[in-house]
Amino acid sequence: MGPHTPSPSRRPAPSTSGPQLSPGIHKPSPIFSQTRGRQSKQARVAAEPNSHLPTRLSVGRGTSMLRKFTPLVLISALLWASLPVPSSAMSTAQEVQIAKDYEQQIEETQGYVSDPLLNAWVKDVTDRLWTQRARRDLTYHIFIIDTNEINAYATLGGYVHVNLGMLDFAQSDDELAFVLGHETGHIERRHAVTEQTRNTILQILLGVASIFSPFAYHFGNLIGGLTVAKFSRVQELQADQYGLQLMTRAGYDPAAAVSSMLHLESLGESNDLVSKYFEDHPGSKDRISHLDGYPQLDPTKVTLDERMARALHDQETARYNVAAMEFRDILKRDPHDELAQMRMGQLEVALGQPEKGEQTLEQLSKTGDVQTRADATVRLERLRDSVHGTRLLHEDPAPLKQQLADASARLEQVSAELQQRRQDGKTQLKSITDRVNSIGYEMPDFSQVDVRKGTRLEAVRRNLYAIIRNADNALDKAPNALDQIGTLETGKKGGLLLDEQGVLTQMTAPLDLKPIPAPSLSMLPYYPGILASLERSQGDLVRTADASRAALALLDVSLGDIDAFLKTLDHVRLDFGGDISLEDYNTLVPLMEKANASVSKASIAASQSWQLFNMAKSRSLEAQITLLGLGYPSARYDTLTYALKTRFHLDPPNYQQMEQLDVSPGQVAAATIVAADTQSTPAAILTSMRSSHEPLVDLANSRRMNAQSLEIFLGLIYLDYTDDPAKEGPRPDRPKESPVR
Numbered sequence: 001m002g003p004h005t006p007s008p009s010r011r012p013a014p015s016t017s018g019p020q021l022s023p024g025i026h027k028p029s030p031i032f033s034q035t036r037g038r039q040s041k042q043a044r045v046a047a048e049p050n051s052h053l054p055t056r057l058s059v060g061r062g063t064s065m066l067r068k069f070t071p072l073v074l075i076s077a078l079l080w081a082s083l084p085v086p087s088s089a090m091s092t093a094q095e096v097q098i099a100k101d102y103e104q105q106i107e108e109t110q111g112y113v114s115d116p117l118l119n120a121w122v123k124d125v126t127d128r129l130w131t132q133r134a135r136r137d138l139t140y141h142i143f144i145i146d147t148n149e150i151n152a153y154a155t156l157g158g159y160v161h162v163n164l165g166m167l168d169f170a171q172s173d174d175e176l177a178f179v180l181g182h183e184t185g186h187i188e189r190r191h192a193v194t195e196q197t198r199n200t201i202l203q204i205l206l207g208v209a210s211i212f213s214p215f216a217y218h219f220g221n222l223i224g225g226l227t228v229a230k231f232s233r234v235q236e237l238q239a240d241q242y243g244l245q246l247m248t249r250a251g252y253d254p255a256a257a258v259s260s261m262l263h264l265e266s267l268g269e270s271n272d273l274v275s276k277y278f279e280d281h282p283g284s285k286d287r288i289s290h291l292d293g294y295p296q297l298d299p300t301k302v303t304l305d306e307r308m309a310r311a312l313h314d315q316e317t318a319r320y321n322v323a324a325m326e327f328r329d330i331l332k333r334d335p336h337d338e339l340a341q342m343r344m345g346q347l348e349v350a351l352g353q354p355e356k357g358e359q360t361l362e363q364l365s366k367t368g369d370v371q372t373r374a375d376a377t378v379r380l381e382r383l384r385d386s387v388h389g390t391r392l393l394h395e396d397p398a399p400l401k402q403q404l405a406d407a408s409a410r411l412e413q414v415s416a417e418l419q420q421r422r423q424d425g426k427t428q429l430k431s432i433t434d435r436v437n438s439i440g441y442e443m444p445d446f447s448q449v450d451v452r453k454g455t456r457l458e459a460v461r462r463n464l465y466a467i468i469r470n471a472d473n474a475l476d477k478a479p480n481a482l483d484q485i486g487t488l489e490t491g492k493k494g495g496l497l498l499d500e501q502g503v504l505t506q507m508t509a510p511l512d513l514k515p516i517p518a519p520s521l522s523m524l525p526y527y528p529g530i531l532a533s534l535e536r537s538q539g540d541l542v543r544t545a546d547a548s549r550a551a552l553a554l555l556d557v558s559l560g561d562i563d564a565f566l567k568t569l570d571h572v573r574l575d576f577g578g579d580i581s582l583e584d585y586n587t588l589v590p591l592m593e594k595a596n597a598s599v600s601k602a603s604i605a606a607s608q609s610w611q612l613f614n615m616a617k618s619r620s621l622e623a624q625i626t627l628l629g630l631g632y633p634s635a636r637y638d639t640l641t642y643a644l645k646t647r648f649h650l651d652p653p654n655y656q657q658m659e660q661l662d663v664s665p666g667q668v669a670a671a672t673i674v675a676a677d678t679q680s681t682p683a684a685i686l687t688s689m690r691s692s693h694e695p696l697v698d699l700a701n702s703r704r705m706n707a708q709s710l711e712i713f714l715g716l717i718y719l720d721y722t723d724d725p726a727k728e729g730p731r732p733d734r735p736k737e738s739p740v741r
Helices: 041-047 072-083 092-109 116-130 162-167 171-188 198-209 233-249 255-267 272-280 284-291 303-317 320-333 339-351 355-367 369-389 397-442 456-485 496-512 516-569 582-626 634-648 655-659 665-678 684-690 696-702 707-722
Strands: 141-144 152-153 159-163
Touching: 092 141, 092 159, 092 456, 092 696, 116 141, 116 162, 116 284, 116 665, 116 707, 141 162, 141 397, 141 496, 152 171, 159 162, 159 171, 159 284, 162 171, 162 233, 171 233, 233 255, 233 284, 255 284, 255 320, 255 516, 272 303, 284 684, 303 339, 320 339, 339 355, 339 369, 339 634, 355 369, 355 655, 456 582, 496 516, 496 582, 516 582, 516 707, 582 665, 582 696, 582 707, 634 655, 634 665, 634 707, 655 665, 655 684, 665 696, 665 707, 684 696, 696 707
Parallel strands: 141 159
Antiparallel strands: 152 159
16 A cells, blocks of 8 residues: 555644644645545635635726745735734734734645644643743644744744644653743743834744745745844743743753753754754754753752652653653762652663662662662562563574674665665755746735735635645655655765664674673564564655655646746736736636646645655654563563553553564554554554554554654654753754755
8 A cells, every 4th residue: 555645734723722633634735635534615715716706896907916025925915904003012902813814824825734643742731831821811822834844933812833843853742841832932921012013023923934934935035125033032032931931830841941952953053954943043052051040940049859850750751761860860969869769760670771770679678768668679579570570582593693684785775776866856956946946036925915805816815825835845845755764875874774774783783692681582573573664664765765756856847837827927917906807817727727736746745755754764663662672571561551651541552462462562652652543542453453464654554644643752752761862962863964955
């Protein structure tokens, strides 16, 4: 079965704390692609522009539209009508009305992600944050924007947006809480509405918008002669402070504010996915220095009790590695803290150090107070029982060594095959970028035109929005898919190919040890399945490259159709009623439909390439979770089931059930995520996998799950055991310099 093309999103109805969940998954155009469910009214209108036309139209003397403006001018017409005349401070009602008008433009030009799991995750975080907010005069809303650029932004009136790329980048709920708390801070501090001129507000909002539209970004940042402004450095630092306070009051670990900055810094400002974030925000070092001076993070002001509360929070939310670092820090200050010692013993087991955990618990069982000794004794007995009760198979390593050598050679061959495809894609993208830049000078200016509902002009504008949205999608997903494949070339290693080489190296290392350690022995039975999964992943990567290049080729063709449409649009006449003349409209319709259809094909192909890439990455992450050694001892597997139950509120199979099903810890993690997405149970998903002989990633695809959602949550589970901000460096799955873009 081929890759499922995730269906277009429909805007979830907003609630007081976030969007209601809908079953669809956002992908390209709501005009031409298939959706899981009924087509929205908006999509039908855009597909049938004549359906909203008045029956009688007055055709009169016309005017020519202006040129040389970015697509972002399309949002300004409503804003000019709704922005207040400079006077006293803007009222909440005025602020909300501007926000609603602007939100409609964002929806039409960008599109929201309606993935149920991702929206549930974001809503859970904002629900906690916004109960602590100061402004009770606003109803807050959160929406996910379908772009892979790492960013988030707020407009005003309670509307906050987070890019899909930021969700893929966030290492934990706590880091996401800081990002969303920061954006909430802009609204709470009234950073947009305190500027009392229409021009300034428009500049700020357009400046915010310019950072998330790849297609619009090519056209520059001049809107009607106004230089785009963004929130000032002081306002950004104020938002940091507010976000830090908000997340701390909501019970999140404030140290995640700094770790999120360290993670951003590790990517570097030259990385395409994060470059616009640095354009819109101060540098990470500057922000970290300010964050470290606030009471929540100042080491001279944070009490031991506060440190303990944060460490307990991190352990209880399954951030095992981060919690262990915090408890170690507490024990450096107070080596006799029995609560920290008890928790440290548990975390040593979670992190694959059962011998150390046993030593810690044994010491507590002898030296602690009465209650501590009793608790430690019970935990010690359970740990020893789990070690003795874990079955270990002593397999001959020689055949596995040969299989791994063959797999390494195959990976090198696949990498070599992919390099020419990626180079061809780079050439295609360069040509497309040049063409997009030239088309930018043909974009019409709607800012001084009253676009009324039910008119021909509105139908044209709606279709132009759809064209931009589809072009954005193609320019975002196809190049990013090619980019993140990576390479094994000397001096350029990076991306998913490097990740998979690392997996093979990790699998090979213990086979030369005599004897092979028990944790490694516990993983040997999973090796054949992991190797088969990696081979499928490499096949996905080849298909990703081909699909990405096909998408770029289709986009290149569509640019000719878009160019023809825009050149004709540039010369249309408006009648005395402010509408496009019927004659000009009839000339535009076939050109508009052709441009829409051709760019939609490019968008769908790009979404397919991105789905394939995330399927490949999900297979790799499933293998990496298994290679954490979470099956030994059984007490360590219990930490995985706890993490999954805490995040997804489902009951994964226990250790005995996992053995009976003959599945790996990575498969249990993936099955739980798929079950949460498809409203099933982990056991049912695993049983279906076993009976159909269909790998979990393919099973998820056949059930129309967004592979990026699966990849994001597998990554979060993996990071529960591995995240270490103190050792943060460039991520191997993000090349230092993009070989494509």
